Amino acid sequence: MHKLKPRAHFALFVIFGFLLFLVGNRVDELRVYQGASIAVFVIAISSLILLTGYSGQVSLGHGALMAIGAYSATLARNEFQVPIILTFFIAVLAAAFGGALLGAAAARLSGPYLAGTTLALAIGLPSLANQFSILGGEQGLLFDVGWPPLGLGEDFTQYKWFFWIAALAALISTWLLSNILSSRYGRNWRAGRSNEVAAQICGINTGRSKILAFTISAGIAGLAGALLSMTIGTVSPSAFPLALSFALLTGAVLSGVSTLSGVMIGAVILVAIPEIADVVAHRIGSSENITTNLPGFIISALLILTVLFVPNGPVEQHRARAAKKLAKKAEK
C-alpha cells in the first residue's frame, strides 16, 4: 500500500488548517457558526467510522457517549473552575472510561444485540441527568468557555472563537486518528472485522482489540460532546436525543463508513440539510407541512441512494473506480 510520508501527511493537515483560518476570517457569523458545527460533526462521525468501519462494531448510542463528555467537561468547568483546555481532556478521559466499560460488554455481543445495548444506552443515559440535581435536570447547566482572548481584537466574535477551538480539535483528532488507523492497531481492527477467527489464528486478541476500539471511539465522541455543548453554551439531556445518534450514523454512512477520508462529506451534509431544505421549500412555495418534513425526507433519500449506489461511500467508490481504470491501463 502506497502512502504519504508522515511528514507530508502532517503538512497537509497544517495547510488545511491554514485554509480554514483564511476562510473563517472571510465569511459572516452564521457560516462561522456552521463551520464550528461541521467541525463537531467531523469529530463525532470520525469516532463512529473508527468503531463501525474499522473495528466492525455497531453503535446506536454515540449520542450518550457525547453526553458523558459534555457533562464531565461542564462539571469540571462549573464545579472546579478547570481551565478550558483541560475540560476537553477531561471530557475525552471520562467518555473513554465510559466507553471502556461499554466496550467490555460490547466485545461479548455482536450484530443486533450490540445495536440493542447501545440503543438502550442512548435512550437511558441522558435522562440520568434528571436524577441528580448536580446535573441540572431537564433545563441543564450552562457551559461557558469564556470570551475570546482580548489579544485577538474587538471584532473577534464568540462564534469565531468556537470555530477556532472546534476546528483545531477536529484537525488534531483526525490527524491522530488517521495515524492510529494506519498503525498496528488499525490493521488489527480491520483483520478482526474481516474475519474474527482468522485474526485470532494470527495471534490477535480480538476481544481486547475491540474494547480498545470502543474506548478510543468513545473518547473522541466525548470530545465532540464537549465541543457541542460549547457551541450551544449549555448542556442538557434534550441536546443528546436518540435522533443525534442516528444522525451520526447517517453521517458516517454518507461519508463512507469504511474510510476516514470522506468524513467531511457527512458532516457538511448534516449541517447543510436544513438550509438546503429551506431553499427548496421556498422555491416550490410549499406549505408548512412540506417545509417541516423536507429535511428528514432529504436525509432519508440520500441515505437510501448512498446504500443503493455507493454502499462504501463516495470516496471509496472513487478509489475503486480509479484502481479499476489503472488496472485496465496496465492490461493494455
Add this chain to the structure above:
Amino acid sequence: MKALNRRKLISVSAVLAVASLTATAVPANAAEVGVSSSVIKLGMTLPMTGAASLGYNKIPGAAKAYFDYLNANGGVNGRKITLVVKDDRYVPTEAVARTNELILKDKVMALLAPLGTANVKAVASSVNPGRRGVPVLFVNTGFSGFADVKKYPTTFAILPSYIMEAKIMGQYIKENFAGKKIGLLYQDDDFGSDALAGFQTAGVNFAVKVPYAAGSQGAAAAAGWITKFKAAEADVVILFGVSSATSAMLGTAAVLKYAPQWMLGSVGGDATTIKLTGVPAGVLYNAIGFSPVPATTDMNDEYIKLFSDIYAKAVPGSVFDLNVLLGMNTAFMTAQALKAAGQNPTRKSLIAVLKTKGATLANSALTPVGYSANSHVGLTGYWIGKYSPAGDLLPVGGTYVTYTTDSGSGAVVKSTYKRPAMPAKGLPN
C-alpha cells in the same frame, strides 16, 4: 496512486468547504434589521415535528392567522408582518442553530414565543440575543428565571410562573379543602422545585409528595404513583407535571377506578393535548384547573369570538384550543407593541415600549401583566375552573374570579384587574 488520491481528496474537500461557506453573500444592513418600508420580519423556533410538538405545533399557524388578518387590514403603520417559522424539534442544539439562521440569515427584527426552558437557556447563552439587542418576546415557559432583567435584558416572559401557580393553588386548597389530605405529583427538576417553593410559601402541608423524573411518565409509572396516593389516603391529588404525566395518571386511574378530587396544573392541563394522547376527555370531568386566559369555548368573550372566527377561516377544521389562543394572543400583543414603538419601530424602541407601556397593552388574558422598567414578569395570575364532561375548563360558578400574586413572598389576592376593552376589530390602535 493512493497518495495522489488522498491529496486530490483533501483538496476537493477543501474546495467544497470554501464553496459551501461562501455560497451566500451578506446582504447590506437596512435602517433597522428586519424592518423595511413595507415589511416587518419576525422569527419563531419551536417543535414542529417530533414527540414534543404535540399541540404546540399549532402555535405558528395561529400566530400567522392573526398576522394575515392584520395584514389584510392594513398591517402596522402600513407595514405587513411576516413570520419566519423554523422547527427546532425541542432540541437545544437545533434551537440554537435555527435561531442563528433567523437572526443572522433571515435577519428578523425580533424573536417570538420560543418554547422550552432548556432551549431558551441555550439560545440565551450561545446566540445571546441580549448582547445583540434582539427582543425575545413572550417566551413560552413558566420558569420564573427568564423574568430576570439583568440576565436576560431583552427577554419578556408571558406565562405566569410556576411559583405563582402553586401559591394560588395553595390558597384555593386552604379555602376549600381545609383538613383534607393533599397529595402532590411533581416533576423532579426546576419545574417541580419552583412548584414546591410556591406551595411552601402558601403553607400547604402534603400528606404525600410523589416526584417523577421527566421522561419516566407512563402507565406503569402511574400505577406506582396511585399506590402511593392510595396508601396515604389522599382526598385531593395535585398533578403538577407535563401533559403526558397528566394523561398517564388520569388514564390509569380511570382503569383502576381511583377517583380522588383531581387538581391540574396549567402546564399539564390542556384538554386538547391530553385528548391527543388517546385519553378520553371524560376522565377530566370535575377536575379543578387553572388558566390565565378565558375559556376557549366562551363565545361571550369578545377576544375568543374574534380569534376563533379568524382561526376558523385561516385553518379550517382545526380545533380552537389553548395553544391556538396563546399563539394568537402573542401575535396580537406583538402587533400592538410594534404599533406603539413608533412610525419606524426599532429593536430598541420595541423593548422600551414594552417596559413603559407593556403592562397596559390590550390582550385577552384576565390577569394583569407585570412589565415595568425593571420587571419582565408576564401574566401574574389565574382564574380557577372545573372541567366539563367534554373536557373544557369552565369557571367555577360561571364567572371568572381571578387571583394574582408574585414569584416571591407576596400574598395571593383576589384580582381587581379590569381587562381593557378589545380595540376595534381586534386591530392595534
